[in-house]
Amino acid sequence: MKILIRNGIVVTDEYEKSLDVLIEDGVISRIAENFTADVDIVLDVEGSYVLPGLVDAHCHLRDPGYEYKEDIASGTRSAAMGGFTSVACMPNTNPTADNKTVIRYIIDKAGREGVVHVFPIGAMTKGLKGEELSEMGEMKEAGIVGVSDDGCCVENASVMKKVMLYAKMFGLPVICHCEDSKLAEEGVMNEGELSTRMGLRGKSKAAEEIMIARDIILSQRFDVPVHICHVSTALGVEIIRKAKRNGVKVTAETCPHYFTLTERACEGYNTLAKVNPPLRNEEDIEAIIQGLCDGTIDIIATDHAPHHIDEKNVEFDKAASGLVGFETALPLSYTALVKPGHMSMSELVRKMSVKPAEILKIDKGKLVEGKMADITVFNPNTEYTIDTDKFVSKSKNSPFHGFHVSGRVIATIVNGRIVVKDGKLAV
């Protein structure tokens, strides 16, 4: 099987050029200017960007245990619609992905039913309880690419130190959800004027910042690289910036909602905007964009967190936290970062394909001859209004319904297989 992608603009982290791409038996065999070849399928993508397939270092596929929200089949299709060819899924499933059996289940099911590469992240501690180390070695053998207690923070610094030291022995990235839950005081949104007006308990930004600082100190003191999840505050960015300057081996991620939405999205008790960490303020958005531009924040992840409508159509206090992100991440990032000139398309590719793969130490995120063909074709010129009803994900919990954005994924190719074609699922 030979596929030729013609007339596109190939964007990697190093260049942006009008080049054609030939895929033979799943492998990128040639990237060159305007050539012809005898092929089975020609994709004419004039005016579109041809990108190394996006890599999401942080998502929730909800499988096993919460298949009513999402499963591996629906989740990977949603990912493909958003241009992701590899996703790393978090371990807060039921049962928790804290042992080799659950990890094998995820990998097997992804092999059978998934349409993009799935890389499980194992729990740091058994049951995400922050008490006992999980069987990281066995899970590594089963195929995890990192450890995280995402959704929960390991509150006990001594346990966190041991997690770091132990994970390092297996070369597993340590992926930190930073939140001092005591200081978060059962908050359900950002603490400030709006939480006061709405009478909702606020989460202080300090709850996130303190744990970012703690994990950076542990990283520095015990010489273990750490990756900080979903950074949402200006001071959080500043703490990471200083640490990087001091040579600490820290990487950081943010999500599109942290540079496109403020806490105002919660007004009217809009539970679709309830997410953890909570949406913050204008000054935080500015700092996060600045952090993305100067390299303080290495990657953009989705934190795709599907929830059933019944879990959102309740009192704000009771509502589940999180939003679906696969199908909006690239258009939102392009619209908010590239279009206004904050960063180039090449830099966005670095944040969404190259660096996430580097952090997870997986051989993905590159568009070069000889590699398996994981490719995303993105037309930046299409303008449209986001309609959550059209999401392929089982869940529609997105605060971006009705948002006007630029750019649509028109094709996603995984291992040379066309998974999305003409903006529609092809599998």
Next chain:
Amino acid sequence: MKEGMTVNINKKDILGIAELSREEITTILDTAAVMKKIIQGDNKKTNYLRGKTVLILFYENSTRTRVSFELAAKYMGADTININVSASSVAKGETLVDTGKTLNSMGADVIVIRHGMSGAPHLLAKHVNASVINAGDGMHEHPTQALLDMFTIREYYKTLNGLKVAIIGDIFHSRVARSNIIGLVKMGAKPVIFGPSTLMPSEIEKMGAEIAPTINDAIREADVVMGLRMQLERQKSALFPSKSEYAKFFGINHANLSLAKKHALWMHPGPVNRGVEMTSGVIDGINSVINEQVTNGVAVRMALLYLLAGRESCRDVKQRANIISLPVQEVYV
């Protein structure tokens, strides 16, 4: 209130003071003044809500607000049902939206809801045709309390404009404080708040209240001094050291009240923790209007029921003119 004036508020629900304009607040207070005459009259029963059903759905314990709403509805001639949440299908795990839809299907005209979670009345209102009145939601708003407080103040001072109203105590947990701050600012009064800094919500000053540095600064030259109930049941974490220390540094007593204006009103939404946020001498003192507040609460709730649900049953113009043209002593602005 002018004779024959059309009283109207163009709202399905009363969810908070934040959603009411200055004019609407004035209309409600003017209407409440008429209702107070009815309460003070010999025959309290009217028929302005005859044939209407008012459901009272309380997810939190309450005596005065629940009874006040129930009496207000009965005085207006409505049928009322009190739903005991702990003995209802809510205890079986029914969601608020489903409960609301069920009650709506039974033909409720007004649902009065109190709920421990902020925004619950807003969620309910989106899913029912009935008018929803917020009788207190979480730490958000308690609009009928603020209306009765403003009514009480206005009755004494004839206006709210320019008055200094000291609000003292646990501001953090207080929906009464939030609703009063919003309402008083809208009506031109100057709310000044004070309490332990651990019980002061983030950026409350942006709602238009001035934070006083000391209790004496808060009370000095105040026209009204309002104590708030120390919500002892909500004090899970270390917010203040002890009740006695609280009473000493943050309590309202005759000594600090001597700094207020001579005829200042002493108010409290009740129920009071005697000797904690207010001394017994103040509660039962000469300037205390705490019992008056309770009476006014019924009048304000009658007014809201009338304005929300009384319209159709008062189609008879004569009947309507009747209620509006009841003698009212003052023309308030």
